[in-house]
Amino acid sequence: MQIRFESSRREVSQMDTQALRDNFLVKDIFRNGEIHFVYSHYDRVIIGGAIPLATPLAIPVFDALKASYFLERREIGIINIGGEGEVIADGEHFAISKLGCVYVGKGTKEVLLTSKNPAEPAAYYLLSSPAHQTYPTRLFTKEDATPATVGSMETSNHRTIYKYIHMDGIQSCQLVMGLTVLQTGSVWNTMPSHVHDRRMEAYCYFDVPDNQRVLHLMGEPSETRHLWVGNRQAVISPPWSIHSGCGTSNYSFIWGMAGENKDYTDMDPVLIGDLR
Ligand SMILES: O=C(O)C(=O)C[C@H](O)C(=O)CO
Numbered sequence: 001m002q003i004r005f006e007s008s009r010r011e012v013s014q015m016d017t018q019a020l021r022d023n024f025l026v027k028d029i030f031r032n033g034e035i036h037f038v039y040s041h042y043d044r045v046i047i048g049g050a051i052p053l054a055t056p057l058a059i060p061v062f063d064a065l066k067a068s069y070f071l072e073r074r075e076i077g078i079i080n081i082g083g084e085g086e087v088i089a090d091g092e093h094f095a096i097s098k099l100g101c102v103y104v105g106k107g108t109k110e111v112l113l114t115s116k117n118p119a120e121p122a123a124y125y126l127l128s129s130p131a132h133q134t135y136p137t138r139l140f141t142k143e144d145a146t147p148a149t150v151g152s153m154e155t156s157n158h159r160t161i162y163k164y165i166h167m168d169g170i171q172s173c174q175l176v177m178g179l180t181v182l183q184t185g186s187v188w189n190t191m192p193s194h195v196h197d198r199r200m201e202a203y204c205y206f207d208v209p210d211n212q213r214v215l216h217l218m219g220e221p222s223e224t225r226h227l228w229v230g231n232r233q234a235v236i237s238p239p240w241s242i243h244s245g246c247g248t249s250n251y252s253f254i255w256g257m258a259g260e261n262k263d264y265t266d267m268d269p270v271l272i273g274d275l276r
């Protein structure tokens, strides 16, 4: 598991392209037949990707956790961005289709990830944060997630937000998680931008067509930087950073947060005219 330490706001403002990518871009977590994780010291969130083929993949324990199993002191949200599959949590089976979500609570000793058809494998995005209480393991489909459509075609940011793990959905200790799908023709996400010093956030972009990219904006509102992001790549957003993007086509992304509160609406908006 790769470990990423924090960077200060001042450090980030001095970083060149490669340093920004090394610190904030999470690449290569989705590889056929493999499971990979990156540990971020922002709110101690762990970001992962898994593509099981014929053999199930188990979420392993890592020495860095000093635990006897991954979820001994953690919870995890799992969203499928690939073909049909199953999440098996301590022997309980959850069939999960594309855009379905399984939350697995603290104390679950074994989590197995499978694909129904290795020729069209499931692809699991994984987001885990520390937990101090056990909440029940649950499956949510996209339809359970009470979609909210925001933005408009006029401002190229027409999109639908699906919330899965949040105060009125799947219960958790501190994890908040869902996904956003942009309408065809819309390219902007999270514009106008916001920050929430109380929570870090991670974005995982998917369904980005081949040879297209998302220009992800990060940094303090008065000192923005950008990352060019490809399909199935994630971005770590520090609590003080905006997290907005503009695609060269439409695309979708999974967002997830952890920190001081679970209030999705707790955001400090940034006026477009104030961005620098
Ligand atoms: O499209 C959006 O806007 C989002 O999906 C915003 C994220 O959900 C977010 O940043 C939550 O804090």
Ligand SMILES: [Zn+2]
Binding pocket: 194, 195, 196, 201, 243, 267
């Ligand atoms: Zn946010």
